[in-house]
Amino acid sequence: MSDLPSARALPRGFRFAAASAGLKKRGHTGSLDVALIVSDTPASAAAVFTQNLVQAPPVILSRAHVHASPDAMRAVIVNSGNANCSVGPGGMAASRATAEHVAKILGCRVKQVVVCSTGVIGVPLPVERILKAAPGLAAALEFSPSAFDGLTRAIMTTDTRPKRASANCSIGGQTVRIAGCAKGAGMIHPNMATMLSFVVTDAAVAPNILDRALREVVGRTFNCITVDGDSSTNDTLLVLANGASGARKITRANGGDYTKFVAALENVCHVLAIGIVADGEGATHVVEIEVRGAPSDRAAKQVAQTIAGSSLVKTAIAGADPNWGRILAAAGRAGVPFNPDHAEIWLGGMKMYGPPKGETHSLALPLDERAAHRRLLEKNVPIIVDLHHGRGTARVWTCDFTQEYVHINASYRT
Amino acid sequence: MSDLPSARALPRGFRFAAASAGLKKRGHTGSLDVALIVSDTPASAAAVFTQNLVQAPPVILSRAHVHASPDAMRAVIVNSGNANCSVGPGGMAASRATAEHVAKILGCRVKQVVVCSTGVIGVPLPVERILKAAPGLAAALEFSPSAFDGLTRAIMTTDTRPKRASANCSIGGQTVRIAGCAKGAGMIHPNMATMLSFVVTDAAVAPNILDRALREVVGRTFNCITVDGDSSTNDTLLVLANGASGARKITRANGGDYTKFVAALENVCHVLAIGIVADGEGATHVVEIEVRGAPSDRAAKQVAQTIAGSSLVKTAIAGADPNWGRILAAAGRAGVPFNPDHAEIWLGGMKMYGPPKGETHSLALPLDERAAHRRLLEKNVPIIVDLHHGRGTARVWTCDFTQEYVHINASYRT
Numbered sequence: 001m002s003d004l005p006s007a008r009a010l011p012r013g014f015r016f017a018a019a020s021a022g023l024k025k026r027g028h029t030g031s032l033d034v035a036l037i038v039s040d041t042p043a044s045a046a047a048v049f050t051q052n053l054v055q056a057p058p059v060i061l062s063r064a065h066v067h068a069s070p071d072a073m074r075a076v077i078v079n080s081g082n083a084n085c086s087v088g089p090g091g092m093a094a095s096r097a098t099a100e101h102v103a104k105i106l107g108c109r110v111k112q113v114v115v116c117s118t119g120v121i122g123v124p125l126p127v128e129r130i131l132k133a134a135p136g137l138a139a140a141l142e143f144s145p146s147a148f149d150g151l152t153r154a155i156m157t158t159d160t161r162p163k164r165a166s167a168n169c170s171i172g173g174q175t176v177r178i179a180g181c182a183k184g185a186g187m188i189h190p191n192m193a194t195m196l197s198f199v200v201t202d203a204a205v206a207p208n209i210l211d212r213a214l215r216e217v218v219g220r221t222f223n224c225i226t227v228d229g230d231s232s233t234n235d236t237l238l239v240l241a242n243g244a245s246g247a248r249k250i251t252r253a254n255g256g257d258y259t260k261f262v263a264a265l266e267n268v269c270h271v272l273a274i275g276i277v278a279d280g281e282g283a284t285h286v287v288e289i290e291v292r293g294a295p296s297d298r299a300a301k302q303v304a305q306t307i308a309g310s311s312l313v314k315t316a317i318a319g320a321d322p323n324w325g326r327i328l329a330a331a332g333r334a335g336v337p338f339n340p341d342h343a344e345i346w347l348g349g350m351k352m353y354g355p356p357k358g359e360t361h362s363l364a365l366p367l368d369e370r371a372a373h374r375r376l377l378e379k380n381v382p383i384i385v386d387l388h389h390g391r392g393t394a395r396v397w398t399c400d401f402t403q404e405y406v407h408i409n410a411s412y413r414t
Numbered sequence: 415m416s417d418l419p420s421a422r423a424l425p426r427g428f429r430f431a432a433a434s435a436g437l438k439k440r441g442h443t444g445s446l447d448v449a450l451i452v453s454d455t456p457a458s459a460a461a462v463f464t465q466n467l468v469q470a471p472p473v474i475l476s477r478a479h480v481h482a483s484p485d486a487m488r489a490v491i492v493n494s495g496n497a498n499c500s501v502g503p504g505g506m507a508a509s510r511a512t513a514e515h516v517a518k519i520l521g522c523r524v525k526q527v528v529v530c531s532t533g534v535i536g537v538p539l540p541v542e543r544i545l546k547a548a549p550g551l552a553a554a555l556e557f558s559p560s561a562f563d564g565l566t567r568a569i570m571t572t573d574t575r576p577k578r579a580s581a582n583c584s585i586g587g588q589t590v591r592i593a594g595c596a597k598g599a600g601m602i603h604p605n606m607a608t609m610l611s612f613v614v615t616d617a618a619v620a621p622n623i624l625d626r627a628l629r630e631v632v633g634r635t636f637n638c639i640t641v642d643g644d645s646s647t648n649d650t651l652l653v654l655a656n657g658a659s660g661a662r663k664i665t666r667a668n669g670g671d672y673t674k675f676v677a678a679l680e681n682v683c684h685v686l687a688i689g690i691v692a693d694g695e696g697a698t699h700v701v702e703i704e705v706r707g708a709p710s711d712r713a714a715k716q717v718a719q720t721i722a723g724s725s726l727v728k729t730a731i732a733g734a735d736p737n738w739g740r741i742l743a744a745a746g747r748a749g750v751p752f753n754p755d756h757a758e759i760w761l762g763g764m765k766m767y768g769p770p771k772g773e774t775h776s777l778a779l780p781l782d783e784r785a786a787h788r789r790l791l792e793k794n795v796p797i798i799v800d801l802h803h804g805r806g807t808a809r810v811w812t813c814d815f816t817q818e819y820v821h822i823n824a825s826y827r828t
Contacts, residue, residue: 054746054754086742086754086767088777121739122767122778233743311725312823319824325535328500329647332468340468340500353500353536363502364536402824403817409726410733410816 004145004152005166011177011202013040013244015141018150021133023081023119023126024157032154033081034130036137037198038106042072043242044204045114046211048218050235056085057092058115059234061099065111066238070207073240074112076198077102077134080157080183084117084125085233094127101131105138116236118183118196119157152181155196158408159183159279165271169264171257174247176203178264182272184235195222197237197272203261204243205250212253213262214239221269224301224396225277226308239265277397278379282404285317285376286397289383291331294392299336301394306334307383314401320376322367324352331385338387346384348375418559418566419580425591425616427454427658429555432564435547437495437533437540438571447495448544449568450551451612452520456486457656458618459528460625462632464649470499471506472529473648475513479525480652484621487654488526490612491516491548494571494597498531498539499647508541515545519552530650532597532610533571566595569610572822573597573693579685583678585671588661590617592678596686598649609636611651611686617675618657619664626667627676628653635683638715638810639691640722653679691811692793696818699731699790700811703797705745708806713750715808720748721797728815734790736781738766745799752801760798762789 017036024033047066049059066073077098084091099113106113117125141147152162166179184195205213214237222237243249250257278286289307294300307313310330316323324345332340341361344354350372354362381400431450438447461480463473480487491512498505513527520527531539555561566576580593598609619627628651636651657663664671692700703721708714721727724744730737738759746754755775758768764786768776795814 052743052746053748053750053752054742083739086739086777088773088775090777121737121743124778233746311819315820315823318820321824323535325497325500328468329466329535332466332647334467338467359502361502363500363504364538401820403820405725406729406732406815406817406820409729410735 004149004164005179007145009166009168009177009179010143010145010148011179011200011244013202013242014038014200015040015143016147016151017137017140017142018154019133019137019140021079021129023079023129030153032150034079034133034137035151035154036102036141037076037151037200038141039074039240039242041242041244042074042112043240044207044210045070045073045238045240046207046214047236047238048214050232052233054086054233056083056117056234057095058084058117059236061092061095062114062116062236065099065114068111072112073114074108075102075106076114076116076238078116078155078196079130080118080155082117082119082123082125083121083234085121087122087124090124094125097127098130101134105134114238116196116234118155118234121233148179155181155183157183158281161279163272163275163279165268165275167264167267169260171203171247171250171260174245176245176247176261177201178203178268180268180272182276184276195232195235195237195276197222199239199265199268201239201241202243202245203241203247203250204245205241205261209250209253209258210239210241213258213265216262217266217269221266221273225273226305226396226398274397277399280399281408282402283399284402285379285381285400287317287381287383287399288395288397290393290395291385291387292393293387293389294336295390296392297394298392300392301396303331303334303336303385303387304394304396306330307385308396308398311401314398317376317381317400318402320373322347322352322369322372322376327383327385328353338389342388344386344388348372348381350375418563418578419593421559423580423582423591423593424557424559424562425593425614425658427616427656428452428614429454429557430561430565431551431554431556432568433547433551433554435493435543437493437543444567446564446568448493448547448551449565450516450555451490451565451614452555453488453654453656455656455658456488456526457654458621458624459484459487459652459654460621460628461650461652462628464646466647468500468647470497470531470648471509472498472531473650475506475509476528476530476650479513479528482525486526487528488522489516489520490528490530490652492530492569492610493544494532494569496531496533496537496539497535497648499535501536501538504538508539511541512544515548519548528652530610530648532569532648535647562593569595569597571597572695575693577686577689577693579682579689581678581681583674585617585661585664585674588659590659590661590675591615592682594682594686596690598690609649609651609690611636613653613679613682615653615655616657616659617655617661617664618659619655619675623664623667623672624653624655627672627679630676631680631683635680635687639687640719640810640812688811691813694813695822696816697813698816699793699795699814701731701795701797701813702809702811704807704809705799705801706807707801707803708750709804710806711808712806714806715810717745717748717750717799717801718808718810720744721799722810722812725815728812731790731795731814732816734787736761736766736783736786736790741797741799742767752803756802758800758802762786762795764789
């Protein structure tokens with residue numbers, strides 16, 4: 001699913017390029033650290049950004065640009081290795097200079113350019129390296145899987161592998177393609193934590209409808225994942241829709257065209273979001289947490305996210321330890337009312353806590369510890385909690401919490 | 415400070431005993447796993463318990479007993495190795511049987527006995543082992559530092575060392591002694607997370623005044639620490655005041671006697687709380703986080719706790735990495751308004767973020783990375799964040815987040 005899209009699957013009318021500008025220490029993720037996405041024609045744009053109070057200049061600038069040109073976006077310039085955040089007024093000057101430079105090279109307006117940065121906070125961005133690399137990037141632009149591959153690698157920081165996904169659907173008999181990529185392996189939490197994701201489609205979608213579709217999909221995908229509860233200063237998820245498929249334009253947030261487009265967009269975003277969790281820093285397991293029987297969907301999500309954020313649950317999964325008591329304890333501190341004596345818990349598909357047959361009071365059910373341990377060694381670990389206190393449901397995803405996470409983050413800058 | 419109190423410092427009129435009942439796997443914390451505290455005369459009692467929705471039977475029972483006999487508590491029976499939580503109706507039956515058995519042996523009423531358990535959740539408590547050990551415990555009761563030492567060790571689970579503290583003050587010319595112990599190294603978070611703490615004093619204090627003093631002190635000590643954000647099902651902090659010092663009774667929540675008593679109680683609770691953090695699972699640093707210039711004290715505490723709960727901040731400290739950007743990013747997601755462009759951050763006593771001389775916009779200040787790294791290798795790491803957005807202040811304490819924490823918690827039951 002996360003494989004590189006073929007040329008057939010790549011949305012028409014987009015070109016990509018990546019290069020090494022010397023912003024990133026050469027590591028296992030290679031030295032690519034700047035990339036350019038260009039739509040040959042003005043594209044509809046929709047984006048969601050970090051909710052953190054501390055917002056990097058590229059976020060502030062790009063939000064303004066998407067707001068100013070939601071129907072005419074042309075390009076995205078992105079760098080890794082430096083977040084251009086908390087560096088004083090020079091930060092905004094650097095992001096502006098980058099947008100201006102790219103606009104000049106491409107012959108478009110500054111507000112048609114989105115600027116993204118990811119990497120270390122508080123170190124001035126050596127913007128001259130990006131400016132210097134820009135003409136080469138523009139010259140190298142290409143519609144090809146390998147160019148798209150370069151983009152997906154140039155945005156990586158602590159990621160161990162590129163995350164990408166594609167899907168298509170038929171709008172009025174015409175095939176519409178969607179392809180996307182994402183980076184982000186730590187500082188991942190609902191509300192767009194350190195995460196960059198770019199999705200391009202050759203569907204024709206009115207900007208307000210694209211925005212609506214994006215927000216709907218994000219609520220069920222990117223905003224349902226957490227790696228470590230930290231949220232970042234630079235998160236950006238951007239969708240560009242340039243209409244190059246020739247399919248008829250989607251102008252209403254209902255009806256078959258919209259539904260099909262949203263389903264395909266959700267497919268792409270789901271794969272990218274799960275890809276981020278699976279590549280969470282040090283992660284060895286993907287944990288899907290489903291909460292049922294909550295007073296409301298919102299309450300269910302609150303419980304699910306509290307479980308997903310529990311260091312004790314996440315370390316137990318790392319150790320393949322069927323310690324369902326930590327799941328119950330995490331649910332109990334989520335601030336949602338329920339009666340623990342009636343709750344039920346399944347871990348790895350095995351029911352571990354609930355009322356024994358013919359009884360009403362939940363307790364630890366007989367468990368084959370060895371079988372449970374073996375089951376929890378598998379990559380995907382589902383957790384289901386039924387609160388029996390209403391009809392609300394939610395699903396969120398996280399990864400386990402390993403010594404490698406600590407190793408990565410204790411030595412990030414050294 | 416955390417040393418064993420001498421016989422001189424031990425509050426009069428209390429006796430202690432500890433034994434091995436076979437509840438705990440023999441480990442580095444020894445095999446002591448049951449203990450008894452007895453006040454020779456009925457004592458005033460005040461307690462705070464976990465706020466988790468999932469509450470273990472010993473918590474429910476002990477809350478009722480303290481409520482029923484706030485002026486006549488006689489004994490505390492405590493076990494480690496098993497939390498007696500989420501095991502069905504048998505859990506409450508086990509706690510009741512324990513209290514009844516101890517009351518019978520001591521010749522007091524059942525409601526004069528507090529019962530505490532800590533350890534694994536969801537495994538039925540082999541209560542018969544506690545019942546069997548009880549007569550021997552009662553026979554071994556002793557007023558001595560070594561008996562107190564046994565108590566402090568019998569309550570340990572993943573703790574690497576016992577936590578204890580003592581203080582005294584003079585009430586009406588008479589010396590009053592306070593001694594306490596605590597256990598808890600993981601699942602520590604505000605609102606009484608997996609933590610047991612027992613404080614005894616020979617002061618004479620009216621129950622309602624003791625309750626008031628305890629709540630005041632807890633707000634500045636135990637409820638200002640966090641190890642991993644998880645809160646537990648069994649937390650209990652109990653204070654017993656038996657008046658055996660002969661000092662005049664404290665009956666008002668103001669005036670010199672109350673103030674002196676609260677100061678001494680806070681001294682003991684502060685040392686115990688910091689002791690818990692310093693012995694946090696895998697911890698190598700104690701981190702004191704002070705937030706200034708917040709809209710309110712409450713907002714300051716919210717920011718401080720968000721920083722204290724950040725895995726990225728805590729792993730950076732583990733790596734002695736002066737990564738103040740993570741502190742700023744954590745503050746930014748705390749839900750408290752401030753302008754990051756005017757905020758200031760000190761880490762390890764070094765100012766790392768703020769407006770350079772003569773400027774108004776905060777940015778990364780020149781830093782000797784080697785010196786900063788060396789400073790952060792020290793045991794105690796202070797963090798100060800000034801939001802410049804009001805007059806609210808708060809201080810909280812946490813520990814760093816190491817690979818050892820993950821190691822401990824991935825293999826807790828195996």
